[in-house]
Amino acid sequence: MAGFDQLGARAIAAGVAAGDFSASEVARAALDAIEAREPKIQAFLQVSAGLALKAAAATDARRAAGEELGLLAGVPVAFKDNMHLLGTRTTCASLMLEHYESPFTATCVRRMLDAGATPMGKTNMDEFAFGSSTESSAFHRTYNPWDITCVPGGSSGGSAAAVAAGEVTLALGSDTGGSIRQPASFCGVVGMKPTYGVVSRYGVVAFGSSLDQVGPFGRSVADVALAMDALVAAGRDPFDSTSQEVPAGFLAHLEASVEGMRVGIMPDLMGHEALTPEVRAALDDARVALGDQGVEVVEVDLPHMASSIAAYYAIGPSEAFSNLARFDGVRFGYQQPGCTTLAEQTALSRAYGFGAEAKRRQMLGAYLLAAGVYDKYYYPAQQVRTLITSDYRRAFARCDAIMLPAAPTTAWCFGEVSDPMQMYASDLFTISCNIAGNGGVCVPVGLGADTGMPIGVQLQGPAFQDHKLLRMARALERGLEESGRIKPGSVAPAFAGKGGELA
């Protein structure tokens, strides 16, 4: 039989339900693939073999008892290490939380498990999700499965790499300024940031509370749609007051026609100087592919988008500073021994526990929220947020989705982008979506002619119209598949079939 990495989530769940293979066999195949591929990828901070085999055995027992199986029965899933899962550590890739054991399970994780998914472990990330390359992890790098001299993107780099390398079928990430969509682009997988409020944040370590949103990675739009169905099926989460009631049915409507739907493009942005020629070519390909599917292209404008970096780096660090104030070394986290006062213990614990970028963001936030400074940056940034949100409202009156790059370039090499300001600038095309709160999805468009590395194109939709957004994403994927540009479901070639045979 084929390797488990040749199967999508739907095929695995259907195969388990039909008895073609058991959930335990799939779990063992995934563990085998992880063992074979992990030395070169290092996507995981912790592999939860015991939990995986136990969950898979429970799925098999349910089938044996004639019970109905969930949407994700036996599907191997990985979770970004800022999501609590009982029985694993939740480190946020930080020395601060190196030994922190999850005291409970996050709602997003719970829902994947309730749908029958098999938890394979926790994935690497930029420390506390501050970064775009996963290089700020306190523990180790993660390598891009398409070229191991390159970064996987970030901050959810481990989740993207684990899916791209075929170590798992699905993974969850979190996206505060592009942390799902950018690594999806770099690793050649589909990654979705749903509208803020669609997925519960309960049990996810907070970075920017008005910006953070959890979403899935998969190797096809259909797999991402299936994961979305699992995430929203149980309705709003009473444990997260921002969680909203969202109907399931992402997969059910995926193949519906997009004939007559409209995609907006911004001509100025398509020619943006930061874009490499191959990223521009990918956007052209995507436009043609959508046109082939019957989507009409219209021109739109988001005039305040240029200021979204400034607004984001005022709002994000301020929220991060507030959220990370809880790490005082008392109730959890690293504690500096031998201190005589609480103030000294707090300052030294935080100095040891946080890495350079985590310190920078908190220092910036501390400054921005200070009396006298608040009115200069934080408050006007929230006013600019109103302008950006209005831009989107006007644009979406004319189209069903807006097409943008996910990142200005393909994955860069380790150490190539070391200046924080340069790193921040690379978020230009993703962050306005977090500021306004609407949904965005990154779809692979193929490999760049110059670098040979994956390029993703981003589609953004109106708030709470994520079903329609995914339908458009599927149309893009279908169009590119029909023209031979991509093969959905593919694993990075150097790792496909390495271990993971379904016995």
Place this chain on the structure above:
Amino acid sequence: MGLTRKEVRGIAEYARIALTEAELDEMTTYLNEAIELLQPIREYNLTGVAPTFHPIGDLSNVMAADELDANDRALELGVALGNAASTQGRAFRVPSILGDGGGDR
């Protein structure tokens, strides 16, 4: 007029992050660059523009009833204390917050 090293030291104290002398230098450079990055938001005329603090507008704080939480979300004592570095009995253990030596402010 950028932030001085002395001002950055004050921010670090407020943020409760002990920085080395070398880190203070780097942080001063960083903060001044970051503030430069934020300048575009000061270039708009924002008179009369209401702020958007949150993408979901009509939220208000949610307060729990002031009673013992006995549902399955309540952590067992051992779990609640399990991640702390210093505990004593049923409590988290902390250094002195009062008296000589500066304490907590």
